[in-house]
Amino acid sequence: MRYKLYYWRGIQGRGEFVRLALEDAGADYDDVAREQGDHAMMPFLQGKQPGALPFAPPFLRAGKEVIAQAANILAYLGPRHGLAPASEAAQRYAMQLQQTVTDIVAEAHDTHHPISGDLYYEQQRGEARQRANAFCAARIPKFLGYFEQVLDRGDGHHAIGRRHSYVDLSLFQLMSGLDYAFPNAMKAIRRRTTKLRALQDRVAERPNIAAYLASERRIPFNEDGIFRHYPELDER
Amino acid sequence: MRYKLYYWRGIQGRGEFVRLALEDAGADYDDVAREQGDHAMMPFLQGKQPGALPFAPPFLRAGKEVIAQAANILAYLGPRHGLAPASEAAQRYAMQLQQTVTDIVAEAHDTHHPISGDLYYEQQRGEARQRANAFCAARIPKFLGYFEQVLDRGDGHHAIGRRHSYVDLSLFQLMSGLDYAFPNAMKAIRRRTTKLRALQDRVAERPNIAAYLASERRIPFNEDGIFRHYPELDER
Numbered sequence: 432m433r434y435k436l437y438y439w440r441g442i443q444g445r446g447e448f449v450r451l452a453l454e455d456a457g458a459d460y461d462d463v464a465r466e467q468g469d470h471a472m473m474p475f476l477q478g479k480q481p482g483a484l485p486f487a488p489p490f491l492r493a494g495k496e497v498i499a500q501a502a503n504i505l506a507y508l509g510p511r512h513g514l515a516p517a518s519e520a521a522q523r524y525a526m527q528l529q530q531t532v533t534d535i536v537a538e539a540h541d542t543h544h545p546i547s548g549d550l551y552y553e554q555q556r557g558e559a560r561q562r563a564n565a566f567c568a569a570r571i572p573k574f575l576g577y578f579e580q581v582l583d584r585g586d587g588h589h590a591i592g593r594r595h596s597y598v599d600l601s602l603f604q605l606m607s608g609l610d611y612a613f614p615n616a617m618k619a620i621r622r623r624t625t626k627l628r629a630l631q632d633r634v635a636e637r638p639n640i641a642a643y644l645a646s647e648r649r650i651p652f653n654e655d656g657i658f659r660h661y662p663e664l665d666e667r
Numbered sequence: 668m669r670y671k672l673y674y675w676r677g678i679q680g681r682g683e684f685v686r687l688a689l690e691d692a693g694a695d696y697d698d699v700a701r702e703q704g705d706h707a708m709m710p711f712l713q714g715k716q717p718g719a720l721p722f723a724p725p726f727l728r729a730g731k732e733v734i735a736q737a738a739n740i741l742a743y744l745g746p747r748h749g750l751a752p753a754s755e756a757a758q759r760y761a762m763q764l765q766q767t768v769t770d771i772v773a774e775a776h777d778t779h780h781p782i783s784g785d786l787y788y789e790q791q792r793g794e795a796r797q798r799a800n801a802f803c804a805a806r807i808p809k810f811l812g813y814f815e816q817v818l819d820r821g822d823g824h825h826a827i828g829r830r831h832s833y834v835d836l837s838l839f840q841l842m843s844g845l846d847y848a849f850p851n852a853m854k855a856i857r858r859r860t861t862k863l864r865a866l867q868d869r870v871a872e873r874p875n876i877a878a879y880l881a882s883e884r885r886i887p888f889n890e891d892g893i894f895r896h897y898p899e900l901d902e903r
Contacts, residue, residue: 478819478820483759484813484817486813498759498763499763500762500763503763507759523742526739526742527734530736530738530766531722533769534722537773541777541781545781545782546781546801547797550801558781558797561782562782565785580714
């Protein structure tokens with residue numbers, strides 16, 4: 432089956448968690464908005480297409496089915512492409528971890544938009560600085576400390592059991608995004624994130640991921656996305 | 668099976684979405700922290716118990732399994748208690764909608780804590796006012812407009828198809844929480860939320876839910892929870 436992925440063309444954003452799974456799996460897919468423009472998503476968002484109604488991108492078309500919410504898409508793709516554990520209980524654990532990634536991603540977004548997504552960053556810069564300080568001081572260490580503990584409980588290398596999964600891909604993306612946005616904060620906790628660092632390196636070396644990262648399909652991080660680098664938000 | 672639900676004893680919070688499903692289903696459960704104190708959750712959060720490691724409450728113990736993240740717990744309970752649709756595709760749609768409820772709940776929380784959850788509300792009151800204004804003006808209408816459209820695409824009365832599900836229970840809770848926190852904002856969009864209002868009334872009249880809401884098990888909304896009523900955040 433050839434999938435159709437719908438996500439904003441100019442950013443990695445939440446779509447990137449899905450792209451990484453599709454790329455790692457070597458799945459056939461069209462990145463629709465990159466090929467046709469963002470307007471191609473509108474009939475779905477406006478309810479003019481049958482199936483599930485997405486609140487926002489990303490959403491995936493798989494045959495006739497429309498699936499939205501990144502964690503939900505990954506829970507669909509995982510078992511179909513060898514990116515999820517076998518048992519239902521372990522699949523639930525994967526979903527739990529992925530939803531926790533969703534949570535920190537939303538918090539990362541709000542560091543540059545603490546007041547409103549409808550205002551420009553420049554209109555909420557003072558508040559952004561406060562929120563980013565709190566995020567770097569308390570939230571990054573709390574979330575990454577948690578994921579280190581998750582790796583510890585497995586085999587030390589994988590989020591779930593002894594097998595590579597979509598959660599590992601998402602942890603790679605989370606670390607990469609935080610590195611881009613908050614290099615100083617991430618450097619400061621480097622010694623407390625050794626297992627996540629090893630995981631990040633391992634994922635980057637997977638052949639399909641390495642090829643993807645080197646390709647033009649990988650949109651560079653930028654200041655329209657979720658992980659944005661504003662030096663004033665990463666002062667120590 | 669007798670479930671054990673773990674959630675902070677003094678608030679509805681994210682645990683309430685799970686409580687409503689357990690109550691509606693007439694399931695046997697212990698609300699552990701309410702019986703033993705919040706400290707009863709700590710061995711799980713500190714990684715001293717086997718199974719999935721929760722990042723935060725709520726989590727549910729079902730036999731030997733530990734399941735965390737409210738949406739994930741509901742996806743587990745739904746099919747076991749007649750609170751989820753039959754097909755896998757429809758279950759995925761339910762999960763997508765529940766994750767969208769999760770998203771607005773996080774935004775509702777941040778109206779009173781836009782800078783940091785580690786500071787008191789009183790330390791971020793000015794920023795809270797700005798964020799709450801944006802939330803009431805743009806985000807509540809956007810999310811509730813979306814859920815109205817979801818109801819429209821079904822039979823007009825249920826989120827998924829023609830059957831009651833855990834999503835309906837969660838939409839009831841979302842509306843109730845927003846009513847408590849932002850009565851003026853909710854009144855202003857009353858005419859645009861008629862299907863959600865009808866759903867809210869229908870859910871409140873379900874016998875097990877009516878009994879629960881009238882019982883002492885239903886913790887009143889309060890200013891320690893996610894939905895807080897600060898009049899200054901709901902001015903028109």
